[in-house]
Amino acid sequence: MLKKLLGTAAVATLLASPAAADIKIGFVTTLTTPVAVIGKDMRDAVELAMEHIGGKMSGEDVEIVYADDEFNSQKGKQATERLVLRDDVDIVAGYIWSNVLLASAPVVLNANKILISANAGPSPLAGAQCNANFFNIAWQNDQTPMALGELLNQQGVKSLYLVAPNYAAGQNMVAGVERTFKGKVVGKDMTVWPSQRDWSAELSKVKAAKPDGVFTFYPGPAGPAFIKQYQQAGLEGDVPLYSVYTLDSISLPLFQKAGMETVLGTKMTQFWAPDLDNAANKKFVGDFRKKYGRYPSFYAAQSYDSIMYIKSAVEAVSGDIGNIDGMRAALEKADFDSIRGDFTMGNNHFPIQNFYERTVVKDADGNWTTAVGRAVLTNHQDPYASQCKM
């Protein structure tokens, strides 16, 4: 009996040992529902990063455990609980949606683990609720629209109409534009998220208000739908559309396929662009296009950067991932070759970085992408950092 038990245990150890990695990273994104296309882009980028680092950080084997938030804050929280409690991951990263991150963050932070947001940057976590173990490697939600507000001033836009979804990120985006835009906001509509997909009522109001420009934010598949309706309403010739996180390398091929030429020339702002000139970005974009045959989106860029960011910290503690103070100190330094070029981490663990103008163009092969322009905001820190006591 004892022999049999021991034998079973030995077999179990044999079976388990090759799979057990030294460093486990949980990665939460959306792998089902219509927005899964974003999650796929992120996962592809993480896989590419793993390939570039040979599956190792500081000589230790790395395993990525993907988890699906199902585009729902409660499901995202449950997925995070499974990562932290069942899979016992060392670091949790990912998160597209601000509402999902806000629901999930306490689970990771209460377990005294490090949490790295690869996209969502809701204001509470940048301000009063900032946390020593929370880092954002993308941006704070308000920053990109603040750059856009600045761009609108430079473009001579005097009156603006805002249309955005009514959830954490949508409210931050609208607040961001209003912070820097010096003209008059003539109308503002916050729509039901994520179910509302027909904006006829809002677009009629835009038409009646006759603004100089329209600002919008619709991430994922809602973006193309909004822009199509904008065009069908006959607004695109009269009122220029400015957007953040709405036109990306996921939606642009769809517009190209549908031949919607009016999208060309549309302006947006962002911290990164596929043609941003630095060695790390050239390697990332070049290899991503070679491997997957398409441009990476900003979601992909941030996911790739997350892995490189974690690697820099693991190397700083020589692979001793249990040394959480050392990890934290290294993450605060953010000493690695980011795809966005040089940046620093602010006191609230959100990046202080440049934001660039981007314009939709055709590349040399006729693919629709964006061309990066000059920096609208340089070394910009989010407006909530002062509320963070760190």
Add this chain to the structure above:
Amino acid sequence: MDYVLLIEQFLNGFQLGIILFLMAAGLTLVFGIMDLVNLAHGSMFMIGAFVGGTIAAVTGSFVIGVVLMIPAMLLIGMAVEMTTLRTLYPRDHLDHVLATFGLILFFNAATRLIWGPEGLVVPLPDFLEGSVALGIGITYPVYRIMIIVVGLLVALGLYVLVAKTRIGMLIRAGASNRTMAGALGVNIPMLFSVVFGIGAVLAGLAGLIITPITAAQIGMGEDVLILAFVVIVIGGIGSIRGAFIASIVTGVIDTMGRSFLDVFLLLFLPENAAESAGPALSSMMIYILMAAILFFRPQGLFPPKGAQ
């Protein structure tokens, strides 16, 4: 100036109502005649969009996509009824909900396997692009006018089918008293298959004609399905006329709420409160309407004659 916006918003609401009607007509027939709670009706909406959109992309013509979608959805709908739903009629509503919810998961997964997670963008033919001036300062997208026209034609066609034809007579008989109709020699299983097929065609048509506006997405039918259930409860289960009137009322109230409620709330609320209460309240308005109608007329506005 203001009345131009008002008329435009009315048209927007009317167009939303038309889409709801196409969904609700099938749903109310299936619920009213077969006494089947069919959550998978939203899947028919989605499949119509994907199948029709694919045909449109292959043939290069949106019109051919719409025309060929009709027999395709009739076949798919009848196949679903014969293979799965037929066994459910004697069972209670909870079993219907469970089984048809399973169908939603099945169809969503199947759509992901066939078309991928990114959905489908269906371009409009050139003659439906842009907008036209309707006089008195109103310009309205051509395509949305087309949706209204198509919806009204379908409503007329359904009226003729139900009120003037033999199959319509059987449908009405089935809706009023299924057992008696069966006893009088009506082929109930065949009638049910055909009714379900017609419902699938209408839902598929709604999904397909909204696709050039919103793009086809996995799970696109679920939000519309909820509204369609609201519509059939308001209109009276089993009544096409009720479904039509309730659809238009629901569409117009929903749109008017979205467009004017925040302005209205500004009259007696501070700006911040009005901005956040506006969208919340406007998305509740149709449910408030439904609750009120359920309170005063639990059978709905136009229940079919003789229904229990």
